[in-house]
Amino acid sequence: MSLLLADILAVGLCLFFLHYAWRKRGRANYLPPGPPGAPLLGNLLQIPANGVARALRDLSKGYGDVVTLRLPSSTLLVLNSRQAISDLLVGRSAVYSDRSQLVMSGELVGFKDSILRQNNTPRFRKCRKLLRRGLGAGPARSFAPFLNRQSAFLLENLCRRPADFVEIVKRNAAAVSMKIAYGYPSVDEELLDMMLRTSEYFLETTTLGTWLVDLLPFLRHLPEWFPLAHFQRYAARARPIVQECIDKPFEAVKQHMETATASASFSAMLLEEANGDPETEYCIKQSSSGILLGQTDTTTAAMSWFFLAMALYPEVQAKAQAEIDTVIGNDRLPRIEDRKDLPYIQAIMQEVFRWHPIVLVVPHVASEDDIYRGYVIPAGTTAVANIWAVLHDESVYHDADKFIPERFSEEGAPDSIDIAFGFGRRVCPGKLVAQAHIFVSITATLATLNIARAQNADGHVIELDLEDGSGPINFPKSYEISLGPRSEAAAELIRRSAEHSRTLPDDLDVFSLEE
Numbered sequence: 255m256s257l258l259l260a261d262i263l264a265v266g267l268c269l270f271f272l273h274y275a276w277r278k279r280g281r282a283n284y285l286p287p288g289p290p291g292a293p294l295l296g297n298l299l300q301i302p303a304n305g306v307a308r309a310l311r312d313l314s315k316g317y318g319d320v321v322t323l324r325l326p327s328s329t330l331l332v333l334n335s336r337q338a339i340s341d342l343l344v345g346r347s348a349v350y351s352d353r354s355q356l357v358m359s360g361e362l363v364g365f366k367d368s369i370l371r372q373n374n375t376p377r378f379r380k381c382r383k384l385l386r387r388g389l390g391a392g393p394a395r396s397f398a399p400f401l402n403r404q405s406a407f408l409l410e411n412l413c414r415r416p417a418d419f420v421e422i423v424k425r426n427a428a429a430v431s432m433k434i435a436y437g438y439p440s441v442d443e444e445l446l447d448m449m450l451r452t453s454e455y456f457l458e459t460t461t462l463g464t465w466l467v468d469l470l471p472f473l474r475h476l477p478e479w480f481p482l483a484h485f486q487r488y489a490a491r492a493r494p495i496v497q498e499c500i501d502k503p504f505e506a507v508k509q510h511m512e513t514a515t516a517s518a519s520f521s522a523m524l525l526e527e528a529n530g531d532p533e534t535e536y537c538i539k540q541s542s543s544g545i546l547l548g549q550t551d552t553t554t555a556a557m558s559w560f561f562l563a564m565a566l567y568p569e570v571q572a573k574a575q576a577e578i579d580t581v582i583g584n585d586r587l588p589r590i591e592d593r594k595d596l597p598y599i600q601a602i603m604q605e606v607f608r609w610h611p612i613v614l615v616v617p618h619v620a621s622e623d624d625i626y627r628g629y630v631i632p633a634g635t636t637a638v639a640n641i642w643a644v645l646h647d648e649s650v651y652h653d654a655d656k657f658i659p660e661r662f663s664e665e666g667a668p669d670s671i672d673i674a675f676g677f678g679r680r681v682c683p684g685k686l687v688a689q690a691h692i693f694v695s696i697t698a699t700l701a702t703l704n705i706a707r708a709q710n711a712d713g714h715v716i717e718l719d720l721e722d723g724s725g726p727i728n729f730p731k732s733y734e735i736s737l738g739p740r741s742e743a744a745a746e747l748i749r750r751s752a753e754h755s756r757t758l759p760d761d762l763d764v765f766s767l768e769e
C-alpha cells in the first residue's frame with residue numbers, strides 16, 4: 255500500500271515539474287505584455303464603456319504598440335500602430351480574418367451568416383467575390399448618375415426641413431443602399447423601418463462585453479422565462495425582424511425576376527448569373543443585406559461629423575466654397591466626376607474620416623497560431639486594430655483633435671482612407687461607393703448651403719459636443735446647427751436641379767458588374 259502511495263507521489267511530482275517547465279518555456283514569449291488583470295474577470299473592468307479607443311491607445315505608453323488584454327471569454331491583442339496593423343491584418347490577412355463569434359449577435363439574434371459576422375470560410379470568400387463584382391471600381395463608376403441625381407433630392411430636403419438634417423441624410427443613404435442592393439426606385443418605408451431596427455439590433459449586440467451570454471456562453475441554454483434571461487427575451491423579439499430584413503427584399507427581387515420586371519441591382523444582376531444554384535443565391539442574399547446594413551449608418555455618421563466640422567470651422571467652409579465657385583461656378587450642382595478638380599474638398603473628406611473615424615476599432619480574429627515579434631499569438635486571439643489611435647498619432651497628424659484639411663492638401667500627411675475602411679480580406683467592400691456618395695453629398699452641400707452654429711432663444715451660440723460615440727459605429731451626440739441656402743440663386747439652383755432630377759428615369763443609367 256505504502257509502495258503504491260510512493261509511486262503515485264513520484265509520478266505526481268514528475269508531472270508537476272514537467273508541467274511547470276512547460277509553462278515556463280511557453281511563457282517566455284507567450285503573447286505580448288499587457289496590464290495585469292483581476293482573477294476571473296481579467297482586464298474586463300479596465301475597458302471603459304466610453305472612450306474605448308483612447309483608453310486602448312493609452313495602454314501603449316506602458317506596453318508598446320501591441321498590448322495583450324485578457325477577458326473571461328477571449329484574449330485581445332490591441333494593435334495601436336499603422337505598422338502592427340499592416341504587418342498582421344494586411345500582411346497576414348489569410349490568418350487574421352475571422353470574426354469573434356458572439357453568441358448573442360450570431361446565434362441568438364440571427365446574424366450568424368451575415369457577411370459582417372462570418373468567419374473566413376469558403377462561403378465568406380464567395381460572398382466577398384460577389385461584393386467585389388458588384389461594388390468594385392467599374393460598378394462604383396456606374397452608380398455616378400444615380401448618386402448625382404440623389405444629391406439634388408438631398409439638398410431639396412435639407413432646405414425644406416433643416417432641423418431634421420440627420421434624418422434626411424439617413425433617408426438619403428437608405429435610398430442609395432436599397433437601390434444598389436435591390437433596385438428600389440426610392441425609399442421603401444416598410445423596408446426602411448425593418449432595416450433601422452435590424453441595424454439597431456446589430457449595433458446593440460456586436461459590442462463585446464455588453465451581453466453576459468457572450469462572456470458566459472453556457473447561459474445560452476437558459477429558457478426565456480428565467481429571471482436572468484433578459485437576453486433571451488430581447489433575442490426572441492429581434493430574431494424575426496432580422497430574418498425578415500434579410501429575406502424579404504431578396505425574395506421580392508426573385509419574384510420580380512420571374513415576371514421580368516426587376517430593376518438593375520446587385521442582387522438582380524448576380525441572380526441572373528447564379529442559374530438557381532442555392533449556395534450562390536444564399537451568398538447573394540447575405541451580401542445584399544450586408545450592403546443595406548453596411549451603408550446606411552456609416553454614411554449617416556460620416557455626414558453628421560461633416561456638418562459638425564463645417565459649423566465649427568467656418569474658415570474651412572469658406573475656402574471649400576471658394577474652390578467650388580472657381581472650378582464649377584454656380585450654374586450647376588457638382589458631380590462625382592468633378593472630384594479630381596477639387597483637391598480641397600477631397601482633403602475635407604479625408605479629414606472627416608480621420609477626425610472622428612466612423613469605425614473606431616476593428617476586430618479580426620486569428621484562425622491559427624502565429625508568431626509575431628517573437629511572441630506566440632494563439633488561434634482565437636482577437637486582434638483589435640485601433641483605427642482611432644493610428645489616425646490620431648500626433649507624430650503623423652499634428653493637432654490631431656483639430657479639423658485641418660490642409661494636412662492632406664498641402665502637407666502630404668498619409669491618407670486616412672487606407673485606415674478608416676479596414677484591412678486585408680475584410681476591408682470595407684463599399685469603400686469606393688461610400689467615397690463617391692459622400693464626396694458628391696458634401697460638395698453639393700457646400701456649393702449651395704451655409705452651415706453655422708445654432709443659437710438658442712437668448713441668442714447664445716449652442717455648444718457642440720465632440721465626444722466620440724461608444725458603439726461599433728461612431729455617431730456624434732445629437733446636436734443643432736443652422737442650415738440654409740447660400741443665396742437666392744443657390745435656392746433656385748436646388749429647386750431647378752431637383753425638378754430636373756425628377757424627370758430622369760428611375761433606373762440607374764448603367765449598372766455594371768466587374769469582370
Ligand code: HEM
Pocket residue numbers: 369370371389544545546548549552553556612613616617674675676677678679680681682683684685687688
Ligand atoms: C463612411 C462610410 C464607410 C466606412 C467608414 C466603412 C468602414 C468599414 C469598416 C472599418 C469595416 C470593417 C473592415 C474590417 O473589418 O477590416 C467595414 C465593413 C463592411 N462595410 Fe463598410 N464602411 C462604409 C461604408 C460602406 C458602404 C457604403 C457599404 C456598402 C455599399 C459598406 C459595406 C460593408 C460591408 C458589407 C462590410 C463587412 C465586410 C466584412 O466583414 O468582410 N460599407 N466598413
